Amino acid sequence: MSKHIWIINEYAGSPKHGMEFRHYYLAKELVGRGHKVTIVSSSYSHLFANLPSKPCETIDGIDYLFIKSLNYGMAHDKKRVLKWLLFMIKVLFLRVKIAKADVIMVSSPSPFPIVPAWIIAKLSKAKLLYEVRDIWPLSLIELGGFKATHPFMRLMAWFESFALKHSDEIISNLPNYKAHLSELGIERTAHWISNGVNLEELSVQEPLENAYLELLPKDKFIVGYTGTIGLSNAMDSFLQSAKELEAFEDIVLVIVGEGQLKADFMKQYKNSHNILFLPLVKKAQVGSVLALFDVCFIGWLDEKLYRFGTSANKVFDYMYSAKPILHAFSGGGDVVKIANCGVSVKAGDKNAIAYGVKKLYAMSKGERANLGTNGKKYVIEHFSYKELALKLEKLF
Numbered sequence: 001m002s003k004h005i006w007i008i009n010e011y012a013g014s015p016k017h018g019m020e021f022r023h024y025y026l027a028k029e030l031v032g033r034g035h036k037v038t039i040v041s042s043s044y045s046h047l048f049a050n051l052p053s054k055p056c057e058t059i060d061g062i063d064y065l066f067i068k069s070l071n072y073g074m075a076h077d078k079k080r081v082l083k084w085l086l087f088m089i090k091v092l093f094l095r096v097k098i099a100k101a102d103v104i105m106v107s108s109p110s111p112f113p114i115v116p117a118w119i120i121a122k123l124s125k126a127k128l129l130y131e132v133r134d135i136w137p138l139s140l141i142e143l144g145g146f147k148a149t150h151p152f153m154r155l156m157a158w159f160e161s162f163a164l165k166h167s168d169e170i171i172s173n174l175p176n177y178k179a180h181l182s183e184l185g186i187e188r189t190a191h192w193i194s195n196g197v198n199l200e201e202l203s204v205q206e207p208l209e210n211a212y213l214e215l216l217p218k219d220k221f222i223v224g225y226t227g228t229i230g231l232s233n234a235m236d237s238f239l240q241s242a243k244e245l246e247a248f249e250d251i252v253l254v255i256v257g258e259g260q261l262k263a264d265f266m267k268q269y270k271n272s273h274n275i276l277f278l279p280l281v282k283k284a285q286v287g288s289v290l291a292l293f294d295v296c297f298i299g300w301l302d303e304k305l306y307r308f309g310t311s312a313n314k315v316f317d318y319m320y321s322a323k324p325i326l327h328a329f330s331g332g333g334d335v336v337k338i339a340n341c342g343v344s345v346k347a348g349d350k351n352a353i354a355y356g357v358k359k360l361y362a363m364s365k366g367e368r369a370n371l372g373t374n375g376k377k378y379v380i381e382h383f384s385y386k387e388l389a390l391k392l393e394k395l396f
Helices: 022-032 079-091 114-124 138-142 151-166 178-183 235-244 262-268 283-290 304-308 313-320 335-339 350-362 365-382 385-393
Strands: 004-008 036-042 056-059 062-067 103-107 127-132 169-172 190-192 221-226 251-256 275-278 295-299 325-328 342-345
Touching (some): 004 022, 022 036, 022 062, 022 385, 036 079, 079 114, 103 114, 114 127, 114 151, 127 151, 138 304, 178 304, 221 283, 221 350, 235 262, 235 295, 235 350, 262 275, 283 313, 295 313, 295 350, 313 325, 313 335, 313 365, 325 335, 325 350, 335 342, 342 350
Parallel strands (some): 004 036, 004 103, 036 062, 127 169, 169 190, 221 251, 221 295, 325 342
Antiparallel strands (some): 056 062
């Protein structure tokens, strides 16, 4: 039976506007299954590449409503707090702007829209889903250094508690989110609906330019990374591991991307013969880069928060590339272990990372290929947005 689903996420983007894409992909699959989907986003997000030019728009069959909001600077701008509160207030008036909903899904990190969504759901007799993609306020406390007794953290915790107690279903993209509910003393089911991949997009990859191909080392065992070069990506321990690998002349660490720490790292490691930094490539070319790697690397900080797991899109892209993964991760719900598609080592430990590289290097090509095949098979069967949308639909 066809239903009208509202997805409320003030950072929801589209191919036209830029990140974030999770709800676009889920909504596109749901529309393809005969549902009507309205994504309620914001007129401004620091993640958007192009700001919306009008309040309402239909993109690939998905209705978008961009609530007029406060502009701010970067991610840590204090104006964002005011933006969250204004967005929450304006959500309350959605009932007069959008056709009646059968299902309303509120997606974090900000939990504030849950209260007006709950009121609308009660008035409309709609089912209310609460999706947790980032555990606020806990992330701000454990990673951001805020005290749990801070008034704003207490306020956010009240909204989180309201969401967890009054929603009809709880969803998270974190595999071990149920442990957080247990820590809060809440005995409820948490449905794991991970981030994922769009198989249609990944099946069509744009080739690299010849000039770029010339930059890549030849006849080397390449342990590669693609993405942002920043603090949260734990690149320092990965680069430090190069010193432990100097005896292996054919092993090279290749970092493809940009980020705030790239210039510093390039200066620091300018004399390292087994480290190579390359420019960012277009999203459509990432698969072509991964095809040239022998091993794909992703690392994390050794943070307590990751006990609930992570849901990095990069891991799924790596899995689809059918390359073995070196995963420097000490948290819960390690998908590389679950899928048996690589080697997992302690986060933030250069010696452990070097050990992981050497372990994969010592394997035969067939053994590494088997790990890569495991990853691709697993991501297609479990993490395609088609499969994830089916899991979501079952909660309606």
